Amino acid sequence: MPVNGINHINIEVSAEQLPKVRAFYEEILGLKPGFRAKSKRDGAWLYAGNTPVIHLSVTEEWMNNADKIHCNHVAFACSEVKAFKDHLDKHNIQYAFEQRSLADCEMTQFFLHDPVGIKIELNFAGETLT
Template identity: 55%
Template sequence: MDVSGINHINIVVSAGQFPDVVTFYEQIIGLKQGLRAVSKRNGAWLYCHDTAIIHLSVVEQPPYRGSNGHFNHVALSCSGVAAWVQHLNSHQIRYDVDYRPAPAMTQLFLYDPVGIRIELNFAGEQLDLSAPGA
């Protein structure tokens, strides 16, 4: 008996937030909508390759009931940090940059439309902060 990894992250949103959140994860993060299990709720499953890593669920009530407020962020493994910076800049998405020397990794931190912190990790990559647009 063992755990083999994280299956997905579920984000609950209102019907009014849903279009902006779907657009963010598709156009900014690069995930694709795909097959979703039958559900009584509206929503979407957003895929990275063949895995639905983000599940969006539309709820009528604000998502605060039962929440303990301890969820901090979603971290994604990425590549091409310079291209990501250009992409985020072109969409006017604010982000912070951090570099970790051991193990070597650049990190970009941003927020989705409902305030969830997104961490993009670039193992073995270093961003040239003196480059235009960085």
Template identity: 40%
Template sequence: MTVIDMNHFTVLSNNLEKSKAFYINILGLKEGYRPPFAFPGAWLYVGDRAILHIMAGRSMPINAAGVIDHMAFTASNLQAMVDTLKQYNIDYELQRLKGLEIWQLFCHDPDGAKVELDFPAHESEPKQ
């Protein structure tokens, strides 16, 4: 057996609607089918793939297990993303990755999960 692809990330949320609003309104994911689990949540899609699962209705762990630092998405239209983040008063950091010259934008979801958005090198520096 070998790993052939990334399937999805799961994030925990204190406020499902707030989390959904971030990932749908800010990042442009779409809510889609989710099996009828006994706990609240959402599956968010890019195309026909559910790439992000949100779990709610549980207490946030005091000492979270694991060492995942952030999740990263490939994105496009850097200027539109910067404008949207400003509109929603979401802090972000933007840098050009040396060597590859891609743009890396970092922000946090409503529950503090770190999100990286990678934009193509050919995109112009956004007007801040």
């Protein structure tokens, strides 16, 4: 009964936030909109390849301000680190990055935030900027 990986991350947003958050994941991270199961709430499913990795769900039922972000961070396995860095720079996305030497590989990591404040971690295993 093993866990085989992450199926999706669900991010709850207000109706007002939905277009901006959706645009970020599509335009900045390159995810593609696709099929979304029937739901009573508005939202979107955004795909990496054939997998709907981000589910955006509209809710207006916030308990309090602390409940407005329901996720600490999302990490993505990525490739083509230089092209991705150029893309972030072109769109004036603020980020921090680290180049790390792990036991089995070199890795570059970028850290940025989506429009509602969720930290996004982009992992480029085996790639460096130098």
